[in-house]
Amino acid sequence: MIELLIGVGVAGGVVRYIIKGYSATGVLMVGGLLLLAISALMGKSVLPASASPTGWRATDIIEYVKILLMSRGGDLGMMIMMLCGFAAYMTHIGANDMVVKLASRPLQMINSPYVLMVAAYIVACLMSLAVSSATGLGVLLMATLFPLMVNVGISRGAAAAICASPAAIILAPTSGDVVLAAKAAEMPLVDFAFKTTLPISVAAIACMAVAHFFWQRYLDRKSNEQHHVMDVSEIVTKAPGFYAVLPFTPILGVLIFDGKWGPELHIITVLVLCMLLAALIEFIRSFDAKAVFSGLEVAYRGMADAFAGVVMLLVAAGVFAQGLSTVGFISGLIDTAQSFGTGGIIMMLVLVTITMLAAMATGSGNAPFYAFVELIPKLAAQMGVNPAYLVIPMLQASNLGRTLSPVSGVVVAVAGMAKISPMEVVKRTSVPVIVGLIVVIVATEILVPVQR
Numbered sequence: 001m002i003e004l005l006i007g008v009g010v011a012g013g014v015v016r017y018i019i020k021g022y023s024a025t026g027v028l029m030v031g032g033l034l035l036l037a038i039s040a041l042m043g044k045s046v047l048p049a050s051a052s053p054t055g056w057r058a059t060d061i062i063e064y065v066k067i068l069l070m071s072r073g074g075d076l077g078m079m080i081m082m083l084c085g086f087a088a089y090m091t092h093i094g095a096n097d098m099v100v101k102l103a104s105r106p107l108q109m110i111n112s113p114y115v116l117m118v119a120a121y122i123v124a125c126l127m128s129l130a131v132s133s134a135t136g137l138g139v140l141l142m143a144t145l146f147p148l149m150v151n152v153g154i155s156r157g158a159a160a161a162i163c164a165s166p167a168a169i170i171l172a173p174t175s176g177d178v179v180l181a182a183k184a185a186e187m188p189l190v191d192f193a194f195k196t197t198l199p200i201s202v203a204a205i206a207c208m209a210v211a212h213f214f215w216q217r218y219l220d221r222k223s224n225e226q227h228h229v230m231d232v233s234e235i236v237t238k239a240p241g242f243y244a245v246l247p248f249t250p251i252l253g254v255l256i257f258d259g260k261w262g263p264e265l266h267i268i269t270v271l272v273l274c275m276l277l278a279a280l281i282e283f284i285r286s287f288d289a290k291a292v293f294s295g296l297e298v299a300y301r302g303m304a305d306a307f308a309g310v311v312m313l314l315v316a317a318g319v320f321a322q323g324l325s326t327v328g329f330i331s332g333l334i335d336t337a338q339s340f341g342t343g344g345i346i347m348m349l350v351l352v353t354i355t356m357l358a359a360m361a362t363g364s365g366n367a368p369f370y371a372f373v374e375l376i377p378k379l380a381a382q383m384g385v386n387p388a389y390l391v392i393p394m395l396q397a398s399n400l401g402r403t404l405s406p407v408s409g410v411v412v413a414v415a416g417m418a419k420i421s422p423m424e425v426v427k428r429t430s431v432p433v434i435v436g437l438i439v440v441i442v443a444t445e446i447l448v449p450v451q452r
Helices: 002-019 024-041 057-092 095-107 113-127 134-151 156-164 176-184 189-223 241-256 267-286 289-326 329-338 344-362 366-383 387-403 409-418 422-447
Strands: none
Touching: 002 024, 002 289, 002 329, 002 344, 024 057, 024 289, 057 095, 057 134, 057 241, 057 267, 057 289, 057 409, 095 241, 113 134, 113 156, 113 189, 134 156, 134 241, 134 387, 134 409, 156 189, 156 409, 156 422, 176 189, 176 366, 176 387, 189 387, 189 422, 241 267, 267 289, 289 344, 289 409, 329 344, 344 366, 344 387, 344 422, 366 387, 387 409, 387 422, 409 422
16 A cells, blocks of 8 residues: 555656646656655665666666666657657658648638548547557657648647547557457457457547547637648748658558568668658759758757657656556555455446556556456456456556556657647547547447356
């Protein structure tokens, strides 16, 4: 119980100071270091099992910061920096302006930008089939769809919420979470993914799209924010019309180089190819190598800005999540889950609630689900209920909870790229996520039998 109280207390303090306007990076880093220090004083290991201790627990804390700097700066961080650099380069060569110029004309026939926002959300959800990482998908959408949404009249907060929430509902039938859940549910993967989980996911996505429409419109009207719809006549660019395709080449590359149509390439490799392609086209147009190299400097500066504004925020969030884990917060939640009622619906709701809270506190969808899913076979056997009835809502709740976490990778990355507070993104996603959770619970109750 003391671990739960410590975790809740520090998490509450972190949220309070972020809301008060303190730097989210600094607050999360201090909160994480405090939790790691408490863990060390309690005699707990602060490093993951795969890391070698330094010999002192005090230096182990700093060692973990180094591990995160190397891992998130070198993989996820590099992907974010490349995407931000690519987006900056697309703006520099006029490709983003050409997208807006061409898209604005047909889009002006639609009176409500919120209809366009819902359409963008559906497209983003479909993109989750190709990009399994919530953070990777979020930053990819921020580099491609976000500028278009903002320039056709959608507020920055609403556009950021669309980019942050597509992975809130599991749609990909072969993701690691679904495979593990199917095993816990004791069902063949095809039956579990397509016949049981997919209809629930589609229903939740449809209802969340409607919720986005009304909630984002309500928040925009409440804030009295004036959204500037860019007039086509205001756009001055010398870029040719076909440049409108260039900002979307990363999406095309992800779809093509997925191992089925072509070789399987990492998204960073795809981004390097796309940037080289754009630079080559620029050279063919101008035959001015000096201008092309100067243009690429814009991309490099965009990458540097992303490191300062986004990657360091991800490192701080990772330190905070590790602190919650090492102090015993997750294990405390598991013990709490096992202590509740015996009814199927009660246990399902308890597991959903605790998984949501753990995902919100740690910013991870995988960690709470992987921890709690181990309980399902034993609980289902003890209670005589269908394990799928317990595991499906918990699977979705872990991802929904991550979207409500101001410390999750996708939220902090999207907020950093949109230059708004992570709490603003959470506020924007809150009602659609709650609607999605309710739909998941109700649909599970209707479509999944309680008994084996």
